[in-house]
Each structure stands twice: as C-alpha cells, then as structure tokens.
Amino acid sequence: MSMIYSIAEYFESIQGEGPYAGSFMLFIRLAGCNVGRYQDAEMAPALALHPRHSVCQSVLGRKFICDTDYHYADRVDLEPLLVQTRAQHVCLTGGEPLLHDLRPIVRRCLDLGKQPHVETSGTIPIPDDVFRDAFVVCSPKIGFLPENRGKVHHYKFVISREDLSNGAEDVWRRILDFLGDDAVWATVSLQPVNGLLTVDADLAVRLVDVIRQAPGWIDASLSIQMHKFVGLR
Secondary structure (H helix, E strand, O other): OOOOOEEEEEEEEEEOOOOHHHOOOEEEEOOOOOOOOOOOOOOHHHHHHOOOOOOOEEEOOOOEEEOOOOOOEEEEEHHHHHHHHHEEEEEEEEEOOOHOOHHHHHHHHHHHOEEEEEEEEEOOOOOOOHHHHHEEOOOOEEOOOOHHHHOOOOOEEEEHHOOOOOOOOHHHHHHHHHHHHHOOOEEEEEEEOOOOOOOOOHHHHHHHHHHHHHOOOOOEEOOOOOHHHHOOO
C-alpha cells in the first residue's frame, strides 16, 4: 500500500500548541497554502528578512509572518512513515493540509491505532469523515468558510499586541462574533504572535489575563508554542 503526497517536511517532535501540547507526534507538513502571501506592502520589511515565509491574516484582522516554510520539497510515500513511527499521534499540517485529500491518511492512521490530527485555516471545506475520524484544530484565517462551523474540535486564535489595544472584553466580543454556535461546545486557545524561533513571553502573560476574563461557558486555554521554549521544531 502506498500513499504518495507532495510534502514540505516530516519530523517527530512534541506538539507545542493547543490541547495536546506536550504529546509526542509525527508531523507531516503537506506542501502548499491558499492563504499565505509573499507580497504585502505593510509587511514588506519583515518579509525581506524571511523570504521563504509568507504573511497570514487572522480572522480577527491582524497580519503576521507565518512561522512555517511550506514550500514543496518532495513526493513522499507516507506508508512507511506511519508504520515505522512510535508516535501514537500523527499531525497533518501545512500550509493548508486540506489542499490534499487527507481521507486515505486519516483512515490508515486509524487502521494502525494512531490518532490523526488535522491543523487547518478553515478556508477549505472540511470533509465530514475527516471531522469524524480526526481531531480538527482550526486557526481561522481571513476566508474562513461558514460551512466549516460544527466541524472543528478546537479553535486556536493567534493574538497580537495590537489585538489587545481595546482590552480583553473587545477580544472576546470579536471571538464570540466569529464562533457563533460553536462557542457552546468547541474548545478555544489563545496563542501569542511569536517570532519564527522565539516566544513573546510578555504577550503570553498578558493573554493569561484575557483568558481569566473569558465568558463562563467558554473552555479557554493558553497556547504558547512549547516546542520553541525548549528549542525543538
């Protein structure tokens, strides 16, 4: 059995973000993205320093430099990777992994007794069976499809210093306006806009206070990109 996909990279590490932070995973970064932009007048100085990285824009409106290089690297048969890894979790990420048909990978993970995870921007339809069989994390970007509401287990909002300019109440108002009915059941994490290899610890501390002020029915947590703290990818 072979499953050949265009990928940017693959590696084993701990998950640094969201509710599975600290879990050992096989990461498969599929090539390509539909939301990253390599030209942006506002972000031109930062892009000049990081030419293989693009600008993303959170659904809350702020732009930031994407911390991943999702350029195509090779066509890889994923079957040996899934069979040989000792990781019990397999993270399908990007770029935007849903540019590819993830259903064969998800099914194979389940056959092998592994938990598949999918990390998406929410800008491409999430297949029903992918939502059913994988743990779907969405870091929503501009262009999020309303049809994907109800198909996300965990929302991860990337928060900048500018997002905090009007206080915690404004942050939660915008998040709740975006989530709609998903606010009742999906879990949420707030993650500071970090550097490519560094963490903005001060912003993370400020987000703790924002989380403290979350509405009582929201299951909210802090995501800090733990892998960067310990020098892992």
